[in-house]
Every structure is written in C-alpha cells, then in structure tokens.
Amino acid sequence: MWVSxxxxxxxxxxxxxRVDVFENADQRVEAxxxxxxxxPGAAHGxxxxxxxxxxxxxxxxxxxSVHVTVKQVPEFTISGTLADFL
Amino acid sequence: xxNSQALCTSWKQELLNGSHAFGTQGANAVRTVTTKDVFxxxxxxxxxxxxxxxxxxxxxGELAGTGNYTQGGVILTNANAPATSGATAxxxxxxxxxxVALTSSGSFDAAVLxxxxxxxxxxxxxxxxxxxSVTSGTFTLTMPTSDATTGLIRIA
Numbered sequence: 001m002w003v004s005x006x007x008x009x010x011x012x013x014x015x016x017x018r019v020d021v022f023e024n025a026d027q028r029v030e031a032x033x034x035x036x037x038x039x040p041g042a043a044h045g046x047x048x049x050x051x052x053x054x055x056x057x058x059x060x061x062x063x064x065s066v067h068v069t070v071k072q073v074p075e076f077t078i079s080g081t082l083a084d085f086l
Numbered sequence: 087x088x089n090s091q092a093l094c095t096s097w098k099q100e101l102l103n104g105s106h107a108f109g110t111q112g113a114n115a116v117r118t119v120t121t122k123d124v125f126x127x128x129x130x131x132x133x134x135x136x137x138x139x140x141x142x143x144x145x146x147g148e149l150a151g152t153g154n155y156t157q158g159g160v161i162l163t164n165a166n167a168p169a170t171s172g173a174t175a176x177x178x179x180x181x182x183x184x185x186v187a188l189t190s191s192g193s194f195d196a197a198v199l200x201x202x203x204x205x206x207x208x209x210x211x212x213x214x215x216x217x218x219s220v221t222s223g224t225f226t227l228t229m230p231t232s233d234a235t236t237g238l239i240r241i242a
Contacts, residue, residue, distance in 0.1 A: 027216070029216050062221065063221055064223050066218045066224075066225050067225075067226045068227050070213065070215075071236060073213060073238060073240075074091060075240045076241050077242050
C-alpha cells in the first residue's frame with residue numbers, strides 16, 4: 001500500500017503508523033499519522049503519543065489525515081408555546 | 087480568541103426574511119422557490135474568532151489557500167430536504183465534506199457553513215471540533231444522522 005506524504009508517495013511498510021481516536025458525546029475524531037521508521041521524534045522515543053498543540057504525535061510526521069464525525073450539535077430553540085399567544 | 091459553535095444570529099433573522107432555501111418550497115401566493123441554494127463549508131484556524139455574531143462568509147481566519155486548500159471551502163451535497171419530526175425541524179447535508187491531498191496552513195478547529203448562492207455569502211453557522219492539522223492527507227467531516235435528535239441544523 002502506498003501512502004501520500006510530504007516527501008511523495010511512500011510504501012506503508014517504510015513508515016510507522018499511529019492512530020489516535022478521541023470521542024465524546026458531540027464528535028468522534030480519528031487521526032492517522034505516518035512517520036519515517038527512523039524518525040527521531042520524541043513520540044517514538046517514549047512509545048507514547050506525545051501530542052503537540054495541533055494534536056500531532058510527532059513534529060516530524062510525513063502524513064496526517066483526520067476524520068471528524070459530527071455526532072450532535074446544539075439545537076436552536078424557538079421559545080413559544082400556544083399559551084404565549086392566548 | 088477562539089471559535090465558538092453557534093447558529094449565527096443574523097441567520098435567524100434571515101430565516102424570517104426567506105433568505106435561505108435549504109430545500110424547495112411549496113407555492114404560496116407571492117413566490118415559489120423551485121431551486122435550492124448552494125451551501126458551502128470552509129475551514130478556520132484555531133486562532134480565528136468565528137461565532138454567533140458573524141453575518142457573512144469572509145476569509146478572516148480561514149485556512150490559507152495553500153496545500154491544496156481553496157479558500158471558500160467545498161460545496162455541500164444537499165439531497166436531504168428539510169424535514170420535521172415532532173416539534174423539531176431539521177436539515178443535514180447528505181454527504182460528508184472532504185478535502186484531499188491537503189496540507190493545512192495551521193491548526194484548525196472550526197468549519198463555517200454559508201449560503202454561497204446569496205450575493206453577500208450569508209453565514210449560517212459555525213461548527214467546532216478538536217484542533218487538528220493535516221499533512222499530505224485527507225480531512226473528512228462526516229455529517230450527523232439527519233433526524234430531529236442529531237441533525238446538523240435543528241429548530242425546536
């Protein structure tokens with residue numbers, strides 16, 4: 001399988017893959033990130049996702065895709081019942 | 087500053103003025119809307135300040151037009167007619183919004199829905215999610231189930 005990266009198309013076998021899933025009542029966010037096998041990023045040194053402000057595991061990643069599923073958004077309510085008009 | 091999830095206040099007024107056609111309407115004595123408006127979704131940086139007080143789409147805080155992102159966003163597929171269930175009216179785009187081969191110009195956490203058919207690009211709503219960045223990848227925003235409980239726009 002080939003992966004589009006900032007370095008061009010690369011074989012998935014030449015990359016290390018991380019998947020992060022966040023989910024709450026309103027949304028589900030799944031991020032897929034690829035780094036080089038010899039990536040010096042801190043996340044790979046510790047073995048734990050070391051996410052930065054943008055939610056990335058590693059600042060040296062070559063590919064990152066995100067899939068957000070909106071589960072629910074706030075409802076717009078018009079306040080008014082029949083009694084209000086009587 | 088930060089983006090805030092909201093239905094724009096101006097949009098509520100525009101509903102009363104008949105400024106948006108999410109679907110086609112039945113004829114009334116004055117007019118018949120037989121053509122739906124085109125709605126778009128654009129992505130905004132986490133540093134932007136989009137929210138309920140917005141009135142029209144603009145590029146302030148939008149992702150830069152780089153990395154395969156085109157400012158103005160993407161057209162939403164609209165095969166779902168607005169519907170009702172119980173006391174709630176709702177509408178949801180009928181397909182996901184997707185950006186491919188994207189490298190975002192920064193961390194983004196909001197999508198703005200606006201009426202591309204209107205002359206001034208009237209803004210409808212701001213939707214927020216966890217801040218993300220994309221590198222040579224795909225960003226997909228999958229819409230909620232279109233019903234009275236989870237529909238993207240619900241009026242109860």
